Amino acid sequence: MKQITVMLVDDSAVVRQVLQSVLEREPDISVIATASDPLFAMEKLKRAWPDVIVLDVEMPRMDGITFLQKIMSERPTPVVICSSLTARGAETTLQAMAAGAVDIITKPTIGLKDFLQESAHDLAMAVRGAAMANVKQLCKAPLAVPAKISVDAWLPASGQAMAQTTERIVAIGTSTGGTQALELVLTALPRVSPGIVIVQHMPEKFTASFAERLNGLCQIEVREARHNDRVIPGLALIAPGGKHMLLKRSGAYYHVDVMDGPLINRHRPSVDVLFRSVAKYAGKNATGIIMTGMGDDGARGLKEMQEAGAITYAQDEASCVVFGMPKEAIKLGAARHIVPLDQIHHIIAK
Template sequence: MIAADSALLRPKNSADVILSAGLSTAVARSTDQIVAIGASTGGTQALELVLRRLPATCPGMVIVQHMPERFTAMLAQRLNAICQIEVREARNGDRVGAGLALIAPGNKHMLLRRSGTHYLVDIVDGPLVNRHKPSVDVLFRSVAKFAGANALGIIMTGMGDDGARSLKEMRDAGARTIAQDEASCVVFGMPKEAIRRGGAEQVMALEQIPGALLAFGRSSGVRGIS
């Protein structure tokens, strides 16, 4: 209880402390597509269900799961062992590509950036955002700015509102967006707030998300890493 109370006393910074809001700088079209996923409470099980159903030809993914340092690496290793795709904890400068899921390391923020015709991730330090590091809002804002309509944003089970504001930014930048429905969430906080703010284009059960993710990839003409 003391730890929870002390967390509530921390300043609730917005993503502005890491990356300013602004118009999307993404090119109108790209053959490299990005799926950005944010989750918190209940997210490890939700991620397992989604990632285990994806083939190695699926779009590249960048993921924030609220977890402490070291636990994100353990999560990535476990998922990598049971999935067809490659799953690993992200390193600074990693390229995002088909069949690869990069999980933000605990106690660091992860941002997407564009380099020429492809996408990379930056792993940075900085203050907590929405009392979290990594923060979903930080990742989603960077995806809105640098991938725009080339992206799909998915907000899943979790407490609080991290990711809700910037899922709306993604949608406004032309991205497709999905919120997990209440019935399939362990905690409906993050998706509920994203829906309330108008960030969710679609609301669907967890079981439907893998199919929607693959449909996004097919419609976008996903290609592998060259």
């Protein structure tokens, strides 16, 4: 088994110890170095360069974003950001994601025992996903794994969609590498665009800052979805972290339900949950797009959208940071078209 080598950079000795303990219980992951700040990290990088760096963003002497930019300019390396669940931390973390970080994990500032028990799998998967990342696109006995619950266990399979209306819906699902990909797509859209519903795998409290950041860059309006928000042209709704988002229909209009529920495909929000609801309530009025990400969340839902009459697309391998979710959708025959990232905004605009 090929080992994934990791460096941990965090100013908290306790956090470094916890993260190292969690990762070294995984048979395919090895922590080869830890550092209390980027300057110490740079000295250690001269001796051994890891496959993945797990990086805090708020540290003494040099902040994580400056360090990340330096790494990406000198020797591009997959970076997972380790950040606290705070409004300030969320904004700083998103700046790091824009600078080329692959994924976010939440820092265990308190409740370290709970973190060890509940989040170890998420941390290991984030590191594995980062190790698989296409870094060129960025510049451009194991622990017990939680049971993987499929969408069938929580949301019944869709029946026939309601009759066609003039309202068009675009549903997008993405994960690892998706923050950068979504920024490229949404900032290229004209103000007059169809209503868009999006699931981006991201921890709670980060999605609001992510949506706010995109809203400041885009011609269309982008915001974190609220329960019963109407889906209208010129608006993109992003599912809140920690909640599922479903499309519903009332008469000729669409709205979203934002609700609690179990982890589906180990995610909440889940792309499968959104896509299944779109298949049920929008059918051939919808376009489905699955983009860069690790795992298979969304593949079955995209297939259901296709069977309901929707036009379906998958991002191509060359432009993905991680060709996991699109690959699984393609294997299922769920994607009618395979397209590069820089063509997706044209598809939505049409």
